[in-house]
Amino acid sequence: MKKALCLILTCLLLVGCAAQPDVDVTAPTAVQTVPSETEPMRLYVPEHPLEQSAPGALRVYPLRQQAGGILAMGSDLIVLCGSDTTVLTLLTGEDLVVGATAELSFRLDENDPSLRVGRDALSYFDPVRRETVILSDTLKDVSRIAAPEGMVGSPILSADRSTLYYCTPTAIRAWDLETGIRRCVKELSYESQELTGLHQEDTILQCLITQDGEERTLFLAADTGRLLWEVPGDVTLKTQGSGYYASVPEGPVRLQLFGQSGDAQLLTPGDIYADCYYLENQRRVVAVSGQEIPVLNCYELDTGLRCASLTLDGNYEFVSITACEADAVYLLLKDRDGDGLICRWDLYAEASRTADTRSYAGPRYTEGAPDSAALAQCQEDAAQLGEKYGIQVLVWQDPLTVMPWDYEFEPEYLAPVLSRELSELDQRLSYYPPEILAGIKEHFSDLTICLVRDIQGSPESGSLAKATGIQFYQGSHAYIAIAVGQYAERALYHELYHVMETRLLTDSTALDRWDAMNPAGFAYDLDYAANQSRKADEYLQPDTRSFIDTYSMSFPKEDRARIMECAMSAGNEALFRSPVMQAKLGCLATAIREAYGLKKSTENFRWEQYLK
Secondary structure, eight states: OOHHHHHHHHHHHHHHOOOOOOOSSSOOOOOOEEOOOOOOOOOOOOOHHHHHHHHEEEEEEEEEEEEEEEETTTEEEEEEOOSSSSSEOOOTTTEEEEEEEEEEOOOTTTTTTTOOSSEEEEEEEEETTTEEEEETTTTEEEOOOOOOTTOEEEEEEESSSSEEEEEETEEEEETTTTTTTTEEEEEEOEEEEEEEEETTTTTEEEEEEEEETEEEEEETTTTTEEEEEEEESSSEEETTEEEEEEEEEETTEEEEEEESSSOOEEESSSTTTTTEEEETTTEEEEEOOOOSSSSEEEETTTOBBBBEEOTTTTTEEEEEEEEESSEEEEEEHHHHHHHTEEEEEOTTTTTTBBOOOOBOEEOOOSSSSSOOHHHHHHHHHHHHHHHTTTTEETTTTTGGGGOOTTTTEOOOOOHHHHHHHHHHHHHTHHHHHTHHHOOOHHHHHHHEEEEEEEEOOOGGTTTTEEEEEEEEEEETTTEEEOOOOTEEEEEEEHHHHHHHHHHHHOOOGGGGGGGSSSOOOOOOOOOHHHTOOOOOOOGGOGGGGOSSSSGGOOOOOHHHHHHHHHSSTOOOOGGSHHHHHHHHHHHHHHHHHHHTTTTHHHHHHGGGGOOO
16 A cells, blocks of 8 residues: 555656636526525624633534534635535635635535635536536536536546546546537446546546455546556545655554655554544545544644644534634534534644653554564564453464464454453453453463454355454364454454353253243244345344344344343443333343352443343
8 A cells, every 4th residue: 555655646747637618508497505694693702611611722613503514714704504415605714704604405515526726716427417517606606517428427527627537337527618629538338437536736636446346546648548556445645745644544544654756654543443634625524523522632744743633522513624724624513402512623722732752653664574673563562451350352463373274363463453452351351350350261271362453254155244242162262353443442342252151051041031031932043044044133123122133033042142232332332121021131141140150240331231
């Protein structure tokens, strides 16, 4: 990937861009544009509670309506409001005075590739009228361009408004709006293909394709269609001069790569799983983490330093962020009622400053040339974690030494990912009392947990094509393999339950009455393939729920493992409201207490949190 982006950058410097004259294609059709009022509407609300939470760092502008996006237009802002339809609102000045609005008959997303915002105009594709619309910097309708015949997806209009690029089922094409000539840029025919970007003064086309169910991103020269590079996944790329910023999917995370004319540099935020937003006018990246209380950390690409931090306490949901030319950073948030509010964030305010002197930028490591020193530290940390809980934890290439015959492991080579996952594993294992891990070792000589990037099976072996977690046994040794990422927590609880159940079935009689708790006439599929086509709605109604999901109906052991993983996870109270689910969870809790010597304990264990 490092070579890929460097090659792209080299191509960006080689491909020229000839200026084209402006052109109006059709007479404007009326857009519902509302001029500014005689007395402009000012949104700023002094001493707002959110402003008081970070004195001097925030100015708050409540919108009092739902908003889904915010974009910089020079030194002004464009806000996108609405759900089924969209209202574009132009906000100007430090008080964010409402300058004009335009009502659209469809929902326009701020990340729509057809939406291009410049200093003096913006353009977007109207899928209802099948037109590319150009609005002025006061949101007045300038012109409309009818979709060319055979177009699929959304087109992208060049910044000088001279060329419309679009996909057909068999090609990427360019329409010269002055001459009317339509030419084939490159012949393409995939399962799906759509244009997702124009870069480097509109000389580089970005196209997302799907082939055999896998997404890939193509970068093409806009004049010749020459393939510059092909990258796995959906890549976000921004270019400025000879520099670039790219967000690239890799394993369970997105890598934040940037550079000028040399090798790619990697920005690694403190939270490797944070959502990152590039402020292209300022060469900064803001990483947003935390679900209930969003935390924003701002990093400077030139230095790699974390220059500002902000915690949005007070029941607010982060929606979007943008930066204007005037060095202003604006946040779009959602309050508890769903209404949007804009915050101007002063990165230099005392409340935003950090004393962090660590640089978060460094070399771009690859699987073939990893950060060996950091991975060695992860292996040492894994050994210490295993010693803490009386088990063994394997990371990096160590899991390959115990891989089962019917599955293949892809090692995780990103040290920041492994470091984060080891910390999370420590927290998750702490939920289990010592008696459980010790009790497992009474049935098995030891327990090993492997953290890997990917777990893949094969039809020949009868295994699943892909798994988030598996448990397997080699003689008297028990193993659990977990694919790191968003599903790792539930996968651990699920697979660890399967290992625990070997003792539950022999040292407790509670599970003997399991089938009696199921609805009359119900029978497990006892077949994973047959389970995939099962009709299950009657058993999943909230008030009478009898199972977590359809997969729970495949085998009794999967029913119990699904219950365990959901009972151990946060936010699942609604799954256990019905009498049947309360009975099943209670039965499982009784079995665990009986089998692992916990009957006399007064502790409310993690898996009992939803018992009434």
